[in-house]
Amino acid sequence: MAAVTALPVSLSGRFKGSFAYFTIKDRLPQILTRVIDTLHRHKNEFFEEHGEKGVEAEKRAISFLSKLRNELQTDKPVTPLEDELPDAALWNQYLDYQRNLSNGNGEPSWFQSPWLYVECYMYRRIHAALAQNPPIDNFDVFKEGKAQNFFESQEAVIALCTYFQELLKNIKDLDEKQLQEELFKLLQVSLWGNKCDLSFSAGEDSSQKSSPLQSLESLIPYILVNDTEKLWSLLVNAKKRNTEKSNVRFDIILDNAGFELVSDLVLADFLLSSKLADEVHFHGKSIPWYVSDTTKHDFNWTVKQLQSANHMWMSRCGINWEGNLKKGVWVYHDHMFWTLPHDFSSMAEVAPDLYADLQKSNLLLFKGDLNYRKLTGDRKWEYTVPFHQALNKFHPAPLCSLRTLKSDTVVGLKPGQGEQIQASEPEWMVSGKYGVVQFDAAL
Numbered sequence: 443m444a445a446v447t448a449l450p451v452s453l454s455g456r457f458k459g460s461f462a463y464f465t466i467k468d469r470l471p472q473i474l475t476r477v478i479d480t481l482h483r484h485k486n487e488f489f490e491e492h493g494e495k496g497v498e499a500e501k502r503a504i505s506f507l508s509k510l511r512n513e514l515q516t517d518k519p520v521t522p523l524e525d526e527l528p529d530a531a532l533w534n535q536y537l538d539y540q541r542n543l544s545n546g547n548g549e550p551s552w553f554q555s556p557w558l559y560v561e562c563y564m565y566r567r568i569h570a571a572l573a574q575n576p577p578i579d580n581f582d583v584f585k586e587g588k589a590q591n592f593f594e595s596q597e598a599v600i601a602l603c604t605y606f607q608e609l610l611k612n613i614k615d616l617d618e619k620q621l622q623e624e625l626f627k628l629l630q631v632s633l634w635g636n637k638c639d640l641s642f643s644a645g646e647d648s649s650q651k652s653s654p655l656q657s658l659e660s661l662i663p664y665i666l667v668n669d670t671e672k673l674w675s676l677l678v679n680a681k682k683r684n685t686e687k688s689n690v691r692f693d694i695i696l697d698n699a700g701f702e703l704v705s706d707l708v709l710a711d712f713l714l715s716s717k718l719a720d721e722v723h724f725h726g727k728s729i730p731w732y733v734s735d736t737t738k739h740d741f742n743w744t745v746k747q748l749q750s751a752n753h754m755w756m757s758r759c760g761i762n763w764e765g766n767l768k769k770g771v772w773v774y775h776d777h778m779f780w781t782l783p784h785d786f787s788s789m790a791e792v793a794p795d796l797y798a799d800l801q802k803s804n805l806l807l808f809k810g811d812l813n814y815r816k817l818t819g820d821r822k823w824e825y826t827v828p829f830h831q832a833l834n835k836f837h838p839a840p841l842c843s844l845r846t847l848k849s850d851t852v853v854g855l856k857p858g859q860g861e862q863i864q865a866s867e868p869e870w871m872v873s874g875k876y877g878v879v880q881f882d883a884a885l
């Protein structure tokens with residue numbers, strides 16, 4: 443066998459005092475408690491909709507979740523999934539793989555195993571708690587929080603939609619330089635939109651309150667790696683090479699619903715309206731995930747909310763977006779791979795169909811922190827390791843990560859850059875204050 447370069451160790455709760463440790467110790471149990479509370483609060487609704495059967499199902503789901511919380515807090519071994527959902531076999535194979543990795547050092551468990559694995563596993567078990575318990579099997583325990591985040595960001599959504607509709611009025615007259623400036627602005631809005639996730643704040647309010655466009659200039663110093671120029675060159679060249687037959691395709695691997703999703707949709711609209719792209723493909727989650735991640739339901743709900751909003755520019759956006767979906771120039775996809783525990787370096791093997799689909803894209807935009815963790819394998823990388831190396835052979839197409847730092851891993855920094863910030867701001871990697879626009883040109 444060819445020599446394999448050793449990868450750094452995985453982030454894990456076994457490193458006491460690390461962000462992974464605190465997440466598993468404090469934040470994950472808090473999230474589980476909130477999920478249980480949410481089910482309690484909906485008891486009457488389940489009764490009204492389904493009668494006694496609904497209440498029985500709620501009780502079973504709650505006891506399953508309490509057991510889960512107890513397993514987590516007492517660092518019990520990770521158990522195989524017992525449901526028959528389509529991805530169960532893959533999860534159980536992954537558990538075997540973790541067992542082999544631990545090499546006789548005990549069973550994989552909440553604090554001993556890789557953080558990425560156990561955290562994903564928790565969300566999969568939350569899903570099982572509901573999915574196994576009809577008639578409440580379609581209930582999304584995170585739905586309310588996502589909707590609330592959307593409504594609380596209303597002013598920011600209005601400001602963004604208004605700005606964008608004004609821009610559309612004269613988009614045809616913009617020269618290349620101006621188009622580039624507008625793209626950079628909307629990329630930054632989409633980047634900082636990633637501050638608004640709900641798993642980071644364990645479900646606490648995390649909406650966009652201020653105007654998303656006003657503060658961009660002052661935030662530029664917080665973009666630690668800024669490859670926007672490279673994105674621009676790629677898009678402009680793709681457009682120049684574009685013939686009638688080959689459409690320029692842009693993919694967005696979505697993260698959170700709420701303000702972040704709206705900022706992604708505005709960016710996608712800009713790419714089409716400026717003719718930098720001919721089609722945009724969105725990738726969402728097929729089950730509720732990491733509290734605020736976008737599912738197909740959230741995606742459609744958001745477009746509908748904008749469409750029916752009592753504000754001219756908001757509804758104009760919504761109407762155009764619905765039109766894009768109908769015309770097929772916007773396409774929504776979901777794939778089970780996005781909610782598996784695997785990092786992206788195993789996509790080609792585990793989900794070859796998805797990998798092949800992504801290969802058709804001119805540019806993949808990965809939103810958010812979890813996607814960054816999966817891109818880089820959630821490992822203890824040196825800050826200066828090149829992004830390309832950390833991707834560990836995941837290169838389906840040119841790609842870019844737009845991510846605010848909310849977990850302690852980052853690569854591609856200049857020598858000394860990380861250490862310098864660390865000296866004055868020990869929380870810099872997990873505060874969401876810093877971001878990256880990090881590009882990799884593929885093979």
Ligand SMILES: O=P(O)(O)OC[C@H]1O[C@](O)(CO)[C@@H](O)[C@@H]1O
Pocket residue numbers: 465469561636639640641642697698732809810811812813815848849
């Ligand atoms: O929505 P995002 O940006 O992927 O962030 C998810 C959050 O959840 C975490 O995975 C921690 O629970 C962090 O890495 C991150 O703060």
Ligand SMILES: [Mn+2]
Pocket residue numbers: 639641697698732734735810812
């Ligand atoms: Mn998220």
